Amino acid sequence: MSVAGSSIGEAFVSIAGRDRVRDDFEALAAATVDGLRPRWVVRPASIEQLSRVLALACDGRLGVIPRGAGSSLELGNPPARVDVVLELAELDQVIEYNPDDLTITVQAGISAGALASLLAPRRQWLALDPPGIAARTVGGIVATNASGPRRMRYGASRDLLLGVRFVQADGVVTWGGSKVVKSVSGYDVPKLMVGALGTLGVLAEVTLRLHPLPEAERSWLVLFENARAAQVLVERVLDSPLQPSRLELFNERALRLVSAEYGGVGVAVSIGSVAEAVREQGERLTVIAGSSAGRLVALSEAFWSQAESAMAPPQGATVLHVATLSDRLAGTIGAVEDAFRTVAPRADVRLSGCAALGTLRVLVSDAGVGETAAVTTRLRALVGEVGGSVVVARGSVELRRSIDPWGPVEPCAFALMRSLRDEFDPGRVLNPGRYVGGL
């Protein structure tokens, strides 16, 4: 069966209305993904419209790229086809906010900034803090499993997503999970949707667990000559009764951009609690820092927003997400810096790492495609020893063509992933080819 383009376009219009379907040159050029220009940009105003748009795209065997704020379009393989860019930013309604239950249900296109403003008067928040969060959509954060320094305390999307309404590739609207903070009824479908890049269904509505904002919070920076010394502090803090909400390592290059004080490696620590406990834990941190031969500096809250800007990628920069073990983090920081020094000596390499989890964010500017690819391959071999991974979270289309941006997946697990993808999206409508192993 063949489908005529103009007829599909008209059908999109009949579903969403003329002003929600664009096929003019300007709109299509602005929506280009990895050099591929879509045939339509569709902006559904309701889940029902979204469902019908996908059903039509599925029948027409179109490739659909769901798009929230568009901040993660350089994640994954370049798509195999781009027929429709599906803009979700208008699905931004708050469905139900239950402050007494610390839960909220929102449409997935709502921006995290708007959500934070809504929650702040009740001193509550969605405990996710990935870089650039304010402009991102909640659905995008969940679909890409984005997280930040506070993950060590509050977990990531998988720990905060209670329920999810999504639209499968064939347009079927599906619900998984629950709207309460505790449920084990049926399979944990929400976890399956986290980090799946919309390939099992486009996220339309999410129910989230919220947290109370701590009464008080203070931060300190502990400076060290080298990563090994920093690792000692990290281990002492983690093996103590201190309960930091952030324990983030920065390399010297990143530190120079955010702090008047810097050293070879810095460990930024935040403690959030009641005021008395913050003061008391701060004193203990001072003792631990002293015994670890680190230099302790008190930080203002501005440090974290400056750090976020310093770690935000400028145009053309590459971001690598490295996952290793907590006790290998310092060694891995050294390995990343060494690798770039050897392969791409002129590169600007900024590092921040979540010490408790063993994850690193590597921001690289001024390195060639071949150089970054070579370093990535080298790092994969290194962290692969402990089951770690290196994912190109952002990078040029050339880089993502020259190496697999996701890296290897264990073959048996991948076979299961492929069978899920085949089951739920056999025609590869949603983000065709972008996900792991070209799924």
Added chain:
Amino acid sequence: MPLSGPFLQELERIVGASGLVRTLEGRLVYECDMHTFYKGAPDAVALPTRTEEVVEIVNLCRRERVPIVPRGSGTGLIGGAMAPVGGVMIGTNRMDAILEIDLPNRCATVQPGLINLSLTQAVASRGYFFAPDPSSQMVSSIGGNVATNAGGPHCLKYGITANHILGLELVTGAGELVRLGGTAVDRPGYDLLGAAVGSEGTFGIVTAVTVRLLHAAEAVKTILASFTAIEDASEAVSAIIAAGIVPAALEMLDELMIRAINEGTGAGYPKDAAAVLLIELDGPAAEVEAQGERAARICWERGALEVRVAADAAERALLWKGRKEAAGAVGRLAPTYLLQDAVVPRSKLPAIMRELIAIGARHRVQIANVFHAGDGNLHPLILYDDREPDQLARAKAANEELLRACIEMGGTVTGEHGVGLDKAKNLPLQYGEADLNFMYRLRRAFDPDSIMNPGKLLPSHPACGEGFRPARPRVPDGAWI
């Protein structure tokens, strides 16, 4: 479905004679879990000691289309580890080793048959613990905790089992040995680990588990507050949460339960109390101190009859004593009971308690309540005398009505016990056809021949084994040429 001679010989070759239970009296031990309503003995019980044996058993069963039922300690409450259609039960009791403790990375890898509490005991001297603490933790296995995604009183602060599982080694229903997750986080690809936790043995059987260990809290404070009205206690719960306090546990007992406990164990709760609230805070000492004072003040403000604060570990144990013996204490009120596990949004607690009383009156059954108030997870015990069939019928009717009421208030049919055979029929209360269909297809990816724990977790479809078929949205006319 009797197993053939050659099949049993092959099974015996794999696990050895000492690892195979074939006699009727031996098999009857395995005919039910702690939900003794549901009985079904397996045709054979295999007790492997190594992962390789599990792989061989699954492949043998798959070849012969014999159902498999995994079982840990059999302490589940849902009719999960029992064999409604016979087949081979795989018991993990002999796979109970701690494979690795990695304190620098705060994790451990264990075999599935390891008893939950044994892990904490192994790391407690170093200041660590395994957080999931179902009340069965002295006997339940970690593999069983993973299968049911078990909770416990302290999951208000620490989360349920899923939040503490980093990796699984799983033999799928297709007989493949697959490793999901691991010590390093963020593996690329779908979170199959997240989907497998809580899958109740329907995806396969777990042969190793990597868990997160937590550093023990510096201080613990336990407060017991009693109230003359359950509404006041419920309001205190909401006020504590609204004050930004996340207690480790927040448990409530109602009037009937208090009476049963007072008569039974002599926990010494005030006689006039209609509700007892047990609040446990843990964390850095200064935080626990400040929040404890605030929580106690909130209880007084909400009209508490009495507020006791445990001064030491012995007093803490005393305050918990009544709560821990609750299920046993109701034996004084009635010979047996149906235990429910539904959840409502926390703010709906007063409303559901009123509804519960009305339901009890309507069906002429007594309902005693002990529950995890902090997360709205109810555990009503619907009392009845099993010698009188009419009482059981009324208890069942009350149970069904209660579930519906919880769902209508925005809740869920199970908060921590799981679905099993018991609640499979209730899932359609909460999920539509499309939602259930998605789950059926998810299961099929792991277990293409539907041999893993059949009849559990998902309701059987009246029309066919394929699961529910959702209607697709209409595609506009004229889109086709």
